[in-house]
Amino acid sequence: MLLRLATGAEIPALEALIRESVRALQTGDYTHRQIEGALGTVFGIDRQMVSDGTYFVVECEGEIAACGGWSARRTPFGGDHSPEKDDSFLDPAVDNARVRAFFVRPGFARRGIGTKLFEACRDAAKVRGFKKLQLTATLTGVPLYEVLGFTAESRFSLPLPNGDELPVVLMTKEV
Numbered sequence: 093m094l095l096r097l098a099t100g101a102e103i104p105a106l107e108a109l110i111r112e113s114v115r116a117l118q119t120g121d122y123t124h125r126q127i128e129g130a131l132g133t134v135f136g137i138d139r140q141m142v143s144d145g146t147y148f149v150v151e152c153e154g155e156i157a158a159c160g161g162w163s164a165r166r167t168p169f170g171g172d173h174s175p176e177k178d179d180s181f182l183d184p185a186v187d188n189a190r191v192r193a194f195f196v197r198p199g200f201a202r203r204g205i206g207t208k209l210f211e212a213c214r215d216a217a218k219v220r221g222f223k224k225l226q227l228t229a230t231l232t233g234v235p236l237y238e239v240l241g242f243t244a245e246s247r248f249s250l251p252l253p254n255g256d257e258l259p260v261v262l263m264t265k266e267v
């Protein structure tokens with residue numbers, strides 16, 4: 093298993109990986125309409141994270157098995173078209189670093205890749221001086237983040253472009 097930074101050239105392949113991941117792994121938590129409605133806004137790649145060097149891929153058996161990252165910018169979740177896009181920088185002294193956009197290909201789930209992505213994000217955020225992490229978890233992500241020590245702060249639903257809503261959980265953890 094190799095963890096490295098994602099490159100701009102890989103973005104189309106990563107968008108395809110995201111579609112494959114959510115259409116398979118989220119079916120127990122969300123309806124088809126919710127998943128399709130969230131693709132492209134809530135589920136997607138934020139090019140800013142790739143160019144910041146804060147978005148990772150994990151290669152496994154010679155192929156890209158997963159992607160995920162963290163950010164020192166305010167956008168809390170989502171891709172380039174996140175409804176809450178805000179590229180201004182957080183202040184590590186008072187703000188929580190964002191952990192964002194973890195997607196594992198279905199055939200590689202439950203092999204510790206999500207955990208490995210998290211450890212890389214936590215270590216990088218710590219180097220940048222952040223004391224606390226936050227993420228907006230899908231219902232699918234909650235069991236992983238609970239095991240990693242995150243606490244649920246609030247539950248709410250994100251409005252989707254197709255009129256549906258996506259229930260999510262705001263979670264935090266001390267670095």
Ligand SMILES: CC(C)(COP(=O)(O)OP(=O)(O)OC[C@H]1O[C@@H](n2cnc3c(N)ncnc32)[C@H](O)[C@@H]1OP(=O)(O)O)[C@@H](O)C(=O)NCCC(=O)NCCS
Nearest residue numbers: 117195196201202203204205206207229230232233235236
């Ligand atoms: C959520 C996700 C990233 C987890 O990735 P992963 O690589 O399978 O996670 P890990 O293998 O590191 O899991 C570590 C532990 O978390 C818990 N866990 C992870 N996924 C779980 C699940 N679906 N159900 C129950 N527990 C789970 C388990 O305790 C697991 O340990 P175990 O496999 O030894 O029992 C993956 O399911 C995914 O990509 N889902 C679709 C996209 C998505 O919703 N991403 C979250 C965005 S916030």
